[in-house]
Amino acid sequence: MTCRDLLLLIPPSTANLRFTMRCMTDSLMLAMTLAVGLSSRLGARDLPPYCQSDVTGTNLGIDGYASRDGNRCEGVYRLKLAGGSVRLSLRSLTFRRSSASFKDEPLLQVSWHPLPKGTTLRISVVPLNSPVLYRMDTESEGSTGVFQWPADLVRRRFLSYTELGVVASYMDHGAQVIVACALGPASDAGVSSFRADVLSSETVSALEAFSRRCATLSECELPLSGIRIAQLPARNRDGAFTMTLPASSWLGSGFFALRIAGTTANNDRPPLALSLTVHAVQGQQQ
Numbered sequence: 001m002t003c004r005d006l007l008l009l010i011p012p013s014t015a016n017l018r019f020t021m022r023c024m025t026d027s028l029m030l031a032m033t034l035a036v037g038l039s040s041r042l043g044a045r046d047l048p049p050y051c052q053s054d055v056t057g058t059n060l061g062i063d064g065y066a067s068r069d070g071n072r073c074e075g076v077y078r079l080k081l082a083g084g085s086v087r088l089s090l091r092s093l094t095f096r097r098s099s100a101s102f103k104d105e106p107l108l109q110v111s112w113h114p115l116p117k118g119t120t121l122r123i124s125v126v127p128l129n130s131p132v133l134y135r136m137d138t139e140s141e142g143s144t145g146v147f148q149w150p151a152d153l154v155r156r157r158f159l160s161y162t163e164l165g166v167v168a169s170y171m172d173h174g175a176q177v178i179v180a181c182a183l184g185p186a187s188d189a190g191v192s193s194f195r196a197d198v199l200s201s202e203t204v205s206a207l208e209a210f211s212r213r214c215a216t217l218s219e220c221e222l223p224l225s226g227i228r229i230a231q232l233p234a235r236n237r238d239g240a241f242t243m244t245l246p247a248s249s250w251l252g253s254g255f256f257a258l259r260i261a262g263t264t265a266n267n268d269r270p271p272l273a274l275s276l277t278v279h280a281v282q283g284q285q286q
Contacts, residue, residue, distance in 0.1 A: 047067055048073065050073070050139045051067060051073035051137055052073065052135065055077035055133075056073075056077075058078040059076050059078050069149075069150075071138060072137065072138035073136070073138070074136040074137070075135075075153065076134050077135070086201065088200050088273065088274045089199050091165050091197040091199050092128060092166055092167055092196070093166075093167060093168075093180045093181070093194065093196050093197075093278070094182060094194070095180045095191045095193070095281060096182035096184070097164075098161045098184020099160055099162055100184060100185065101160050102160055103155070106151060107151055108161075109146060109183075109184060110168070110181050110182070111181065111182045111186055112145055112180070112181045112182070114142065115145075116143065117142075118141075118143070119142030119143065120140075120171075121139065121141070121179060122139050122168065122170065123138050123166060124166065124167050125137075125166045125183075126164070126166075127163055127164060127165070129163070129240060132157050132158070142179075161184045165183075166181045175277060177255065177277050177279050178258075178278045178279065180279075180281055193244050193245060193247050194244075194247065194249060194250065195242060195244060195245070196242070196243045196258075197241070197242050197243075198243065198274065200238050200241065202238055202262075202269065203238045203264065204235065204238065204241075204263060205265045206231070206262065206263045207231070207232040207260060208228055208231045208260070208261050209228070209229050209245060209258065209260050210259045210260075211229045211249045211250070211258050212224060212225075212227060213252070213280075214255040214256060214257055214277070215254060216255075220255050220257040220277040221257075222257075226257060229245055229246055229249050230246075250280050250281050252281075252282075254280050256277075256278045257275070257276070257277060257278075258276045258277075259273065259274070260274040260276075
């Protein structure tokens with residue numbers, strides 16, 4: 001029986017008037033909740049495929065994560081609780097990050113060594129070591145080597161590129177290929193090193209990185225370790241880790257297989273492993 005049906009059965013009185021007002025208020029709140037939920041679902045359905053639908057509508061302010069200018073989804077969001085998590089994940093892979101302040105920057109920039117024409121590069125920019133839940137997601141033509149977007153929203157929450165990370169990738173015959181990027185103004189300087197930021201949901205006692213060159217994509221998928229190129233000492237913690245990888249790791253042509261392995265502090269758990277295929281960087285070592 002609905003609220004309206006009950007009102008028809010109850011004779012008028014002062015007490016019943018209070019019930020009537022509460023009933024109408026509850027009905028209005030329910031209608032508004034359903035409308036907001038429906039609007040969020042419809043909005044997520046209309047988003048470009050590169051946008052993260054699971055964070056859309058979690059923050060409805062002017063800076064909330066949403067489609068902007070027809071070329072990206074960007075904004076702050078609230079974390080949705082969900083069961084399960086990835087044990088070890090890549091948060092950022094860069095070969096350069098500018099330390100320039102955002103204060104006078106009208107545009108922000110992420111760049112990479114140009115890819116073959118027709119390659120669609122998917123890009124995600126996220127904060128590193130910050131409590132602010134922000135992200136920018138887009139797709140760009142890989143041959144252009146650069147993507148720019150307005151700095152206004154980022155400038156209200158971050159000071160410089162040193163607080164941000166980026167993951168970029170494209171699909172090739174069903175395989176995901178990671179592309180190392182630079183954050184900030186373009187530079188002719190050579191590549192001195194790569195920086196990999198990873199996130200572990202479990203306590204690890206050590207992390208190691210291995211790399212090997214692949215002649216083909218299918219060769220990168222073989223279960224071979226390669227040469228150890230970096231190692232972090234015992235930390236016995238979970239959370240974010242930064243690994244500095246030598247420039248010689250991925251300079252040249254073709255592809256490289258990157259494997260990051262973690263030893264868990266709890267011996268009852270299997271080791272952590274993150275296997276990635278990385279597009280080689282056409283450049284000179286600094």
